[in-house]
Amino acid sequence: MAKQxxxxxxxxxxxxxxxxxxxxxxxxxxxxxxxxxxxxxKMYYKALTDDSLTFDQKDYxxxxxxxxxxxxxxxxxxxxxxxxxxxxxxxGVIAKSGSLAFKNENEIKDGHDIIGQFGVGFYSAFMxxxxxxxITKAFGSDQAYKWESTGADxxxxxxxxxxxxxxxxxxxxxxxxxxxxxxxYLEEYRLRSIIKKYSDFIRYPIKMEVTESRxxxxxxxxxxxxxxxxTINSMVPIWKKNKxxxxxxxxxxxxxxxxxGFDKPLKHIHIKVDGTIxxxxxxxxxxxxxxxxYSKEFEKGLELYSSGVLIMEKCADLLPDYFSFVKGMVxxxxxxxxxxxxxxxxxxxxxxxxxxxxxxxKRELENFLKNDRDKYELFYNSFGRQLKFGVYNNFGxxxxxxxxxxxxxxxxxxxxxxxxxxxxxxxxxxxxxxxATGETNERIAxxxxxxxxxxxxxxxxxxxxxxxxxxxxxxxxxxxxxxxSVASGDLDIDEESKEKTKAEEKENKGLLxxxxxxxxxxxxxxxxxxxxKNHPVCLTADGEVSIEMEKILSAMPNNQEVKADxxxxxNADHEVFQSLKTVFEQDTExxxxxTNLLYNQALLIEGLPIEDPIEFTNxxxxxxx
Ligand code: ADP
Numbered sequence: 001m002a003k004q005x006x007x008x009x010x011x012x013x014x015x016x017x018x019x020x021x022x023x024x025x026x027x028x029x030x031x032x033x034x035x036x037x038x039x040x041x042k043m044y045y046k047a048l049t050d051d052s053l054t055f056d057q058k059d060y061x062x063x064x065x066x067x068x069x070x071x072x073x074x075x076x077x078x079x080x081x082x083x084x085x086x087x088x089x090x091x092g093v094i095a096k097s098g099s100l101a102f103k104n105e106n107e108i109k110d111g112h113d114i115i116g117q118f119g120v121g122f123y124s125a126f127m128x129x130x131x132x133x134x135i136t137k138a139f140g141s142d143q144a145y146k147w148e149s150t151g152a153d154x155x156x157x158x159x160x161x162x163x164x165x166x167x168x169x170x171x172x173x174x175x176x177x178x179x180x181x182x183x184x185y186l187e188e189y190r191l192r193s194i195i196k197k198y199s200d201f202i203r204y205p206i207k208m209e210v211t212e213s214r215x216x217x218x219x220x221x222x223x224x225x226x227x228x229x230x231t232i233n234s235m236v237p238i239w240k241k242n243k244x245x246x247x248x249x250x251x252x253x254x255x256x257x258x259x260x261g262f263d264k265p266l267k268h269i270h271i272k273v274d275g276t277i278x279x280x281x282x283x284x285x286x287x288x289x290x291x292x293x294y295s296k297e298f299e300k301g302l303e304l305y306s307s308g309v310l311i312m313e314k315c316a317d318l319l320p321d322y323f324s325f326v327k328g329m330v331x332x333x334x335x336x337x338x339x340x341x342x343x344x345x346x347x348x349x350x351x352x353x354x355x356x357x358x359x360x361x362k363r364e365l366e367n368f369l370k371n372d373r374d375k376y377e378l379f380y381n382s383f384g385r386q387l388k389f390g391v392y393n394n395f396g397x398x399x400x401x402x403x404x405x406x407x408x409x410x411x412x413x414x415x416x417x418x419x420x421x422x423x424x425x426x427x428x429x430x431x432x433x434x435x436a437t438g439e440t441n442e443r444i445a446x447x448x449x450x451x452x453x454x455x456x457x458x459x460x461x462x463x464x465x466x467x468x469x470x471x472x473x474x475x476x477x478x479x480x481x482x483x484x485s486v487a488s489g490d491l492d493i494d495e496e497s498k499e500k501t502k503a504e505e506k507e508n509k510g511l512l513x514x515x516x517x518x519x520x521x522x523x524x525x526x527x528x529x530x531x532x533k534n535h536p537v538c539l540t541a542d543g544e545v546s547i548e549m550e551k552i553l554s555a556m557p558n559n560q561e562v563k564a565d566x567x568x569x570x571n572a573d574h575e576v577f578q579s580l581k582t583v584f585e586q587d588t589e590x591x592x593x594x595t596n597l598l599y600n601q602a603l604l605i606e607g608l609p610i611e612d613p614i615e616f617t618n619x620x621x622x623x624x625x
Contacts, residue, residue: 003154006092028128029064029191030198030257031121032075032169036062037202039079039167041310043139046080048309048337061205064195064232066186071175073129073185076168081138087147087157091122091134121259126151128185129171135160136167192232198257201238203308205231237308239280239331243270255284258303260327263288266379269328269364277352279332283361285368286327289382293325300324302357305331317345318354322390322402323361325383330357358401365405369418377416380407388471396474403475408468409441411450411460419478422459431492432484433477435461437469437548439607448535448605449487455533456493460486466552473544486531489542489567497530504528504572511584511591518595519568522611529569536576539602540567547606568599593619 040060047055065074082090125132130150137144144162149155162168174182184190188210195206210230216222238246238254251268255261265284272280283302292298300321301314308331319326334349344350369376380387387406391399407416412425422433434453438444444462453460463469472483484491505512505528515526524542532538541547541564550564570577576598584591600616603609610616 003156004092005154006152025127026185026194027198027256028124029075029185029194031124033062033195033199033202033206034257034259035122036075036077036079036167037204038310039077039081040204042080043078043165045309045311045337046139061207062202064191064206064208066188066191068183068186071173071186073171073173073191074168075171076166078164078166081141081165081167082134082136082145083138083141084143084145084157086138087134087136087145091147091149092155125169125171128173128182130174131172133170133172134167135162135170137162137165139165195232198253200233201236201254201257202233203235203237205235206233208232237331239270239282239329240308243272246270251282251284254282255327258329260284261286261288261290265327266375267364267368269360271357271360273356277332277334277349279330279334279353279356281328281330281353281357283326283328283357285365285379285383286325287378287382289325294385298324302326303329304335305329306335306337307331307333309337311335311337312344315344315350317350318357320358320390320398321393322387322398323358325386326361362401362405369405377407380416385465385467388465388467391471392467392474399475403478406471408435408461408463411436411445411454411462413459417461422461423479423481425459426481427457430456430458431481433461433481434458434484434486435463435469435472436486437463437546440464443607447486448532448538449540451533451535452491452493452531453486463548469546469548470552485541485546487538487540487546489540491531494530501528501530501572508572508581511581514584514588514591515568515570515595518592519599522566522599523568524565526568526570528572532569532571532574534574535605536571536574537598537602537605538569539606539608540569541565542567547608551608568602570598593622597623 040062044055044060047053060078062075062077065076066072067074132149134147135144136147144160145157146160147155147157171185173185174180176182188208191208192210195208199206207229209227211225212228213223213225216224238250248268251270252264255265255268261284263286266287267285269281269283269285271283281302290298299314299316300319301312301316302318303310304312304315304318315330318330330353332349332353335347365376365379368379384407387402391402391406403419407418408422409415410417410422413421419433426433436444436447436450438447441462441464444450444460444464450460463472469485476482508528512526512528516523519526523539529538531540539547541550543565545553545562545564547564547566550562553562570580580591580594580598583594597616597619600610600619
């Protein structure tokens with residue numbers, strides 16, 4: 001029988017996993033038990049929903065069996081089993097859940113990253129075994145199959161014998177090396193403590209032959225040992241327990257056992273609702289962004305259980321898009337087992353639960369922000385973008401839910417602030433919430449457009465993400481204060497300078513008109529600036545579309561050619577303006593040259609491309625000679 005090779009990526013991953021110095025080898029057992037439990041869930045669900053099947057609670061269990069003589073550890077389950085094809089598809093490919101886009105193999109110091117992120121749970125067996133044998137018989141099939149592999153060089157599949165439906169995984173445990181002992185994975189007490197630690201909440205009994213001792217019959221002081229099958233786990237699912245019985249570690253173990261994420265959760269939310277509709281939920285806010293989170297492949301959703309039986313792995317209807325980062329599970333006695341996906345969407349109970357969960361998450365995030373700001377900022381760095389999308393999406397219908405969870409960088413505080421903090425600090429005379437957009441905080445701080453507002457002593461929010469300005473446009477105002485870009489047409493700040501500017505515009509009408517004509521098609525208008533202090537020129541936008549928005553929209557695949565109405569503002573107090581005035585009186589052609597130079601300068605400051613760089617450099621040379 002020919003040996004089949006693992007798919008190329010799988011082999012690489014497997015090599016890394018086997019050889020990675022992984023401190024936490026014991027979790028292989030958690031992975032195998034978790035798979036076994038999933039397989040029984042599937043069988044159990046079938047039995048419950050198919051009237052032609054009879055079932056008995058005691059038919060569903062997992063059994064662990066260690067044998068020191070043959071150095072084997074068996075994990076067997078009465079789950080749904082695998083067909084030949086499933087063996088091939090499920091165990092022949094590792095990392096099916098994502099491409100192996102590791103930046104650097106050194107990053108995988110901690111094997112857990114791989115295990116969680118790519119769903120290679122089964123393969124963790126190779127951390128402790130040099131041979132893994134899987135004998136399995138699928139539900140509805142008469143033929144059993146055996147899969148076998150000694151690691152990265154491939155695997156074999158052949159027909160085999162097995163009485164009952166289910167799966168048996170046999171690990172041939174590695175010999176001890178100088179630095180590592182593997183014997184412990186054959187020790188009863190050790191296995192027992194690993195099961196207790198990671199798999200106590202598994203809903204099916206995990207049975208094991210355990211050695212006990214008792215008084216020898218007829219003796220008073222002599223003991224004899226005997227074997228007895230015991231159930232090791234308590235079987236009470238964590239979500240049914242009381243919060244005060246559980247430690248943070250229990251929640252973290254549950255999160256990892258369930259593969260909700262490869263990190264540690266930042267926060268857990270344990271919900272028990274006992275009203276007209278009853279449900280329990282355990283929700284997690286991850287710390288890190290899942291690798292596919294901001295891609296089309298990402299699927300949101302919570303696991304959905306009906307009275308402890310898993311009925312759906314990813315119930316999307318339980319989470320709004322803006323909270324799609326939340327992981328976890330919901331269990332309700334009030335949901336029918338037989339419910340189909342289509343009916344589920346209409347289900348009144350489910351709608352109620354979804355609404356309830358949504359407001360609980362919101363409240364928890366608000367408390368999080370209030371009571372643990374540093375950690376909240378970690379969360380916000382990962383998922384703040386999603387909240388902002390949430391404000392923007394659906395024409396802003398969810399903005400009220402989300403506006404108090406937003407943070408933006410503040411020019412004055414030099415850290416992230418909430419809108420409420422901003423507004424509460426506004427001086428009486430300040431009418432608007434000012435913001436500026438740009439690539440980085442450092443660049444924004446140096447933008448000429450911020451000069452006047454900053455000079456007034458007003459705080460400016462720095463927007464560095466694509467979505468920021470779109471979200472704010474949707475929000476329009478916060479606590480009756482409108483948002484205003486420092487680069488928008490009229491800043492409405494300084495009445496006095498407005499008068500002065502008007503006078504200057506009148507005085508220099510000839511020059512301004514000439515400039516406008518020179519730049520026709522490029523800018524809508526040329527004006528004396530009220531906002532510039534030290535810089536000679538800047539570009540601002542008139543109307544709804546800002547220059548930043550134009551940049552973002554034109555970078556989109558279906559470029560819609562949306563253009564901002566640009567205004568070239570010129571600083572009448574700047575020396576350059578005086579030179580411009582002089583050349584305009586003496587040599588209009590030169591004034592045209594200056595105008596083009598100034599316009600191109602303004603484009604550069606904005607981070608916009610110059611239309612004709614050759615002409616621009618030629619122009620500079622002309623001025624220099
Ligand atoms: P994951 O569990 O994250 O999908 P694994 O590598 O642990 O990844 O398992 C791959 C697949 O193999 C599982 O999704 C499941 O379909 C199948 N499988 C593993 N163990 C069992 C088992 N004991 N019984 C039935 N199917 C199993």
